[in-house]
Amino acid sequence: MPSRVFLPALCLAAASAVGAIAPAQAQPATPAGQSQHLPRVEGAWVRSAVPGQHGTGAFMKITAPRPMQLVGVSTPIAGVAEVHEMKMEGDVMKMRALPALDLPAGRTVELKPGGYHLMLMELKQSLKAGATVPITLLLRDGAGAESRLELKVPVAAKAPGGGHGHMDSHKH
Template identity: 55%
Template sequence: MTKNQWISPFIVAAALVAGLAGNASAHTEAAHVEVDGAWVRATVPGQQGTGGFMRLKAKESLTLVGVRSEAAAVSEVHEMKMEGDVMRMRAISALALPAGKTVELKSGGYHLMLQQLKAPLLKGTEVPVTLEFKDAKGELSRLHLRLPVAMTAPTGASPAAEHSHGHAH
């Protein structure tokens, strides 16, 4: 049994317990990444994309290299930044998570993008999301989460960021 196979059920159970408790800002921790304040913005019928938000804190330096969700045909890590007078958004292939530092995925900055949604994401439901990380040795790990869907950031999430949380490895 690999490390990922052992931890994934723990993480899923912890994420489910946090969700069942109704506390979207609950803190969950796995072997190497803490996820806090995670959530996905609700959509309206016909809307094809939405954002996912959270705070990530790696115990050892890791790189977020991917995101997957069965709710969307395309899932990416995105960056928003000013280029001159224009705010630009683009997919990025990797996001560094320095050891012990919190990296926030929030509106107007780094965030998850779920595109080509298969159905509207309704407030009060949950969305399965898998985060993919690489360590310094190039080993891939995955963190399976169920993120709450909301119109605004859950209580306890960063008020300025309007975002949410999870853990990995």
């Protein structure tokens, strides 16, 4: 009676697949075809931008299942997209592009206003709250293999949940 053995195994596999998909669908940034080898992204958002504004930031929490680096970002809504860091150097707040951002295994790295973030420059359109922006993260693992994580990120005037970073009003 192989069909009896096969059917429960098939049901278990289907239930496992549904369980693996459901958390990704509940995330504000929904990875397309998320893999267990790719990082988990939570709380992602892009700051809204008015017509004529040339740049904005994207923010999220990234948890990698194994050591890797965020080495690039792209989006069709910006001519330039970079991984950036803001930090105090003496009495001066400085911002610079990073060639790579380490994502330690199992530790959440937060991209937030006033710290690490994605800088979207040369905007091709205004970004109204409630819209969604496609963003692709380029990742590299310890062996040098690259992968892409495709996200759909909501646009908001401020962090979801009303949170305010001390640099939340900072404009690029």
